[in-house]
Amino acid sequence: MTSDPSIHTIDTAFQRDDFDAAYLVVENGRAALIDCGTGLAVPAMLKALARAGVPVDAVDWLVLTHVHLDHAGGAGLLMQQLPNARLVVHPRGAPHMVDPTRLIAGATEVYGEAEIKRSYGPILAVPAERVVIAEDGHRVDLAGRVLDCVHTPGHARHHLCVWDARSASWFTGDTFGLSYRELDSARGPFILPTSSPVQFEPEPLKQSIARMLDRSPQAMYLTHYGRVDDVPRLAADLVEQIDAMTDIARQCDARPDRHRCLVAALTALYLERAQAHGCPLDDAAVTQVLAMDIELNAQGLACWLDRDRR
Template identity: 60%
Template sequence: MNHGIHTIDTGFVRPRFDAAYLLVEHRRAAFIDCGTNHSVPRMLKALDDAGLGPADVDWLILTHVHLDHAGGASELMARLPNARLAVHPRGARHMIDPSQLWAGASAVYGEEVMEATYGRLRPIPAERVVEAPDGHIVSLAGRALRCLETPGHARHHMSIYDERANVCFTGDTFGLSYREFDTAKGPYILPTTTPVQFDPDALHASIRRLVALKPSAMYLTHFDHVDEVEKLAGDLHAQIDAMVSIALSAQEQSPDAAQRHEAMKAALADLYLSRAHAHGWHGNRAQLLELLGMDVELNAQGLGVWLDSLQKRAS
């Protein structure tokens, strides 16, 4: 039984890379995450496929405001006349005034790339934005969707526990699991950091918090749902520890930031390849990097920022 949960491929990067979700209860709807501006037609098509229209949507709920999850929020909300947006209190201001979010990302990627990749961000009226602190309940036609603060990937990250379905929508907290790596042993999973706010201790705690709910499945943004929750949680904990060891070793051997970064990228690729092979995946290193190259780069960046934060605290 899918409890009215529909997976939407947002079309970001490649097929089956980036997901959003449509929940339907008594012909009322909520979206969880939304992809980019370019994803909006897919979101509206999912509504139509479910026999609903834009006026039937009560909520857009964001796990966090990174642009692959939330970049299309303003464009989508403009099409949903009755919807409100629920977001962690730390993320609300970025939806009401996205100028800082845009400026920070544009400084890294450039405005031209940003517009081509995500589309222009526009403000969402403050009266349509609901801050969802830890424990906040979003009611979808009486169906309780509990917002849980789950930092580690980002300080403003929350996951959503759907009590009716007994599943969690985890954004990036419960890692990445691309379907190309599925084998007879089931799904392959790995953690995801972020270039600015990765915190391994907080991520461990957030994963433990979600597992303690004993959900039947986790619905990931990257990509779709996975079961065998306790097994996959163990895989994530082991890899977070391995990634921390890689970072500390690279820091000790390569104090130069650029050399440290390249050392971490090489070691992360080795880690993910060895685990994929142990999982029964038969691809080679080049094929792994074709699928995980962006994640290796971002995880190395996240570890680098975390190392720098340790040094600042120690000084």
């Protein structure tokens, strides 16, 4: 299936190539950006606009799927370069864009101060008057092209996905999981869920995936990474793995070495599935590609276990 030429994938170069995407949608000379990467990605975002022939004053919208820093950390800095743009964000995420103090503190707790400086760059506030709060079902008008913002909790309570009826596609943020091109096989994309800290909720996540399938999407545009089709198979893979991951979490919960147990069991789960999928990389290489996600998924499952117990 050919991709829509009005949709441009932007590699934000977070961590490595082909890992973290933002998207540019162009309609009748006007543009919307969906997610923006970190503060360090702003030059790449501006270069992508120039390559597409889009002046900065033709960008009407920056829509955030959620406010985790790899998706939204550069929003404040980027908005300074986009004089006519307004920022669209979930109601729970809006306060963190206007005042990112708590967002920075929470990320620092997870990643550490040195990593925040190294990987995320400047995290600036967005003026409140430029922020549009997207309730469930909010519609963004891009020169007559409607982008629907649908609340999709599970990865985070402040998550939304963006439905583009023109291309019959979703911009999925992290709700529809992670799929890296290195792991593609003759069967197509390999996919896994992301349960990263701190708001993973398995049942809402499965419900969000089902809600997305209700629109019979032809493709999904993932932040991590890129456009995928074969949507029904990938959705089934995600739901199966969400259940397997929560089973793993419960089995590891009572262990004194819970985190090590989670990491080992998740690694085994993904390697088994990668082998069955025919991934072209060996186990060591697959583990290397997924190392950060395995660590974050283990942390997210631990947060879920502890919150569920409360």
